[in-house]
Amino acid sequence: MSAPTRPPADRAEQIEKLADLIEDIRICMLTTVDTDGKPWSRPMAVQEVRFGGDLWFFTRDDSEKVEHVERNRKVGVAFARPDHQDYVTMAGTALVVKDKRKAEELWSKPLEAWFPKGIDDPHLRLLKVEVERAEYWDSPSSPVVYALGFLKAKITGEPARDVGENEKVDLG
Numbered sequence: 316m317s318a319p320t321r322p323p324a325d326r327a328e329q330i331e332k333l334a335d336l337i338e339d340i341r342i343c344m345l346t347t348v349d350t351d352g353k354p355w356s357r358p359m360a361v362q363e364v365r366f367g368g369d370l371w372f373f374t375r376d377d378s379e380k381v382e383h384v385e386r387n388r389k390v391g392v393a394f395a396r397p398d399h400q401d402y403v404t405m406a407g408t409a410l411v412v413k414d415k416r417k418a419e420e421l422w423s424k425p426l427e428a429w430f431p432k433g434i435d436d437p438h439l440r441l442l443k444v445e446v447e448r449a450e451y452w453d454s455p456s457s458p459v460v461y462a463l464g465f466l467k468a469k470i471t472g473e474p475a476r477d478v479g480e481n482e483k484v485d486l487g
Contacts, residue, residue, distance in 0.1 A: 329484040330368070336401045336451055337364060337394045345372070345444075346391035347383035347409070354391070355383065359442075362421040368405075368446035368486045373418070373426055375438040376411070384409045390444055400454035407446040407486075417441055447487035 337343075342358050349355040357380065363371040370392060374381060384390065388410065394403040415434065418441060422434050430436035 326484070330486070332453070333368075333403060333449055333451055333484060334364065336396075336403050336453060337361075340394045340396055340401075344393045345380065345442075346393070347380050348387040348389065349383060350386075355379075356391075356393075359392075368407075368449070370405070370407075370444040370446060371417070371421060372442040372444070373421070373429065374411070374440050374442045375429065376413075376440045377438055380442070381411050381440065384411055384442065392444060392446070400452075402452040403449060404451075405444075405446045405449040407444045407448075410443045410445070412441040412443050414441060447485075449484045449486060451484070 341360055343361055344356045345359040346354045346356040359372050359374075361370055361372060363369075365371075388408045390407060390409045392405040392407070394405075395401070418439060419434055421441070427433060430439050
């Protein structure tokens, strides 16, 4: 038995939903392709989200992730807020950017921990991820909903369904 089908959500609604889900998540996991061809992830602080859809990060020109992106621009970005059962994954193309005006627009004082010379740090770069597609899971965080889904699955022998929202969004 297949899952019930739902009419596809309007693209604008999907993009708005994505923005709402990640709005308060400042740290995400950025995945690049390592020198051996394997994915490698690290936490990154997202500076700006523009849908649909660019993500902006600060980085250093001498970082391993820059080396990865210069070799293979395809990246993944994952956001999670487990306390709300909100999860978002994105795939896109990254570009290392040296743009002082954009850096000034995004700059905040805590960045001096990584860039001690401030906005004029010669190693300061921006990483722009042009998001091409995304998928999100927005499930109720209520233990009661999970308990009911578990109970239903045990009684019927079928996996729990309709315990949240899951959509794929094409942004490319």
